[in-house]
Amino acid sequence: MQYVLVFNSGSSSFKFSLFPLDTEVPFLAGVAENLGTPQASMRVVPQQGTPLQVPLVGAHERAIELLVEVLPTFGLTFKDIAVVGHRVVHGGEVFTESVRIDERSLADIRACSGLAPLHNPANIxxxxxxxxxFPHLPQVAVFDTAFHQSLPRKAFLYPIPYALYREQGVRRYGFHGTSHRYVAETTLKQLELPASDSHLLIAHLGNGCSATAVRNGQSVDTTMGLTPLEGLMMGTRSGDVDPSLHQYLHDKLGWSLKDITHMLNYESGLRGLSELSNDMRTLILAAEEEGNAQAAMAIEVFCFRLARQLAALAASLQRIxxxxxxxxxxxxNPCIRTRVLEQLAIFGFQVDLDRNQEHGRSFGGVITKDNSPVAMVVKTNEEAMIARDSVRLLTRGNA
Known part of the structure; x- marks a missing residue:
């Protein structure tokens, strides 16, 4: 049997999954963490059997070599891998879809590194x-930004001097595209809607959050921008703030540009407002069981800002x-979904509390009443989307 290795390389870690070519259920998955530190280790979890925890000394290079070494423990070698699919954060305007990696495409990925200096070099x-x-092993790049390259100019241009877009590529790119594409395709299938006549709003909510309007199968607006900082309030990111905040904090507190940007990315959002945690589960527990007023406030702001952005995205659709x-x-999180939908009452959403509590599992994901516009839960699977694209491009290349 042949497999797809899905690879997500970060600055100090990488995640991986191994899928048989004919299924989107992983044979195994794992992560190498804290690379380059004394705490570095690799954990491999098979679909069946005992997980394996392995210490390692070194960074990415040694971690990949270790993966090669441990695969025989699970009855596999790299000879069983037909293609490797890589998550690549930024494809700029060059990449509108996933591609097989060759010398030309790799050079183009490198050229996009200035737009994602913390991510693309690690992906590369x-x-x-x-x-x-394995110089003869086919590789595929799947881009977070590619799905959003269908945005019209009115949605991706910033109202700043046009020369900054023309000469420096300053525009809204959007992220989480692989997740939004997977969820859009899954939703259309579950609701039996034609891709050519469909209007969806998708809210991807994790530690990073973004929302996208998908019209006829294409992204037409999204909340993240030049960087993943724009848009929704997130776990540690602020989302939208007044652009003059940088100047204000510099003048009042003497903070540097680097300090302010770090604060907005790592000390804001749920963590910043609650002064407790960036984990929504922790905040809900603190607010409901401990009466923590700041945790409750952070949740309130999160839900309101999400509802406001979803309402704005609806301007790019003809219906929902x-x-x-x-x-x-x-x-x-049923309570988060309920609060957001209640604030979108203008669209007529009516939550079914029982359906919502079970995440819509018995109703095809739907969490609203029968006479309500549809709101639903769909489990994302970026790794499966990367595997799907990798198999498609491998087959196309071998045809």
Missing amino acids: LGIERIEAL DALVFTGGIGEN
Whole structure:
């Protein structure tokens, strides 16, 4: 049997999943964490059997070599891998879809690194290391930004001097595209809607959050922008704030540009407002059982800002066939979904409390009443989407 290795390389970690070519159920999955530190280790979890925890000394290169070494423990070698699919964060305007990696496409990915300096170099490192170890193994790049390249100019341009877009590529790119595409395709299938005549709102809610308007199968507006900081309130990211905040904090407190940007990315959002945690589960527990007023306030702001952004995204649609919640928060928090839908009463949403409590599992994901516009829960699976694209491009390349 042949497999797809799905690879997600970050700055200090990488995640991986191994899928048989003919299914989207992983044979095994794992993660290498804290790379380059004394705490570095790799954990491999098979679909069946005992998980394996392995210490490692080194960074990405050694971690990939270790993966090669431990695969025989599960009855596999790299000879069983037909293609490797890589998550790549930023494809700029160059990539509108997933591609097989060759010298040209890799050069174009490198050229996009200025738009994602913390992510693309790590993604490239994974590609290069696989290529060095297995030079004849096909590789595929799947881009977070590609799904949003269908945005019209009115949605992606910032109202700033046009030369900054023309010469520097300053525009809204959007992220979480692989998740939004998977969820959109799954929703259309579950609701038996034609891709050519469909209007969806999708809220991807995790530690990172974004929402997208999908019209006739294409992204037509989204909340994240030039970077993943724009848009919704998130676990540690602020989302939208007044652009003059940088100047204000610099003048009043003497903060540097770097300090302010770090604060907005890592010390804001749920964590910043609650002064407790960036984990929604912790905040709900604190608010409901401990009466923590700041936790309750953070949740209130999160839900309101999400509802406001979803309402704005509706301007890009002619109707709402479904509002879809996904991601860790979206899939698992009935109270968050209820509060958001209540604030979208202008669209006529009516939550069915029983359906919502069980995440719509007995009703095809639907959590609203029969006479209500549809809101539903769909579990995202970015790894399966990457595997799907990798198999498609492998088959096309071998045809």
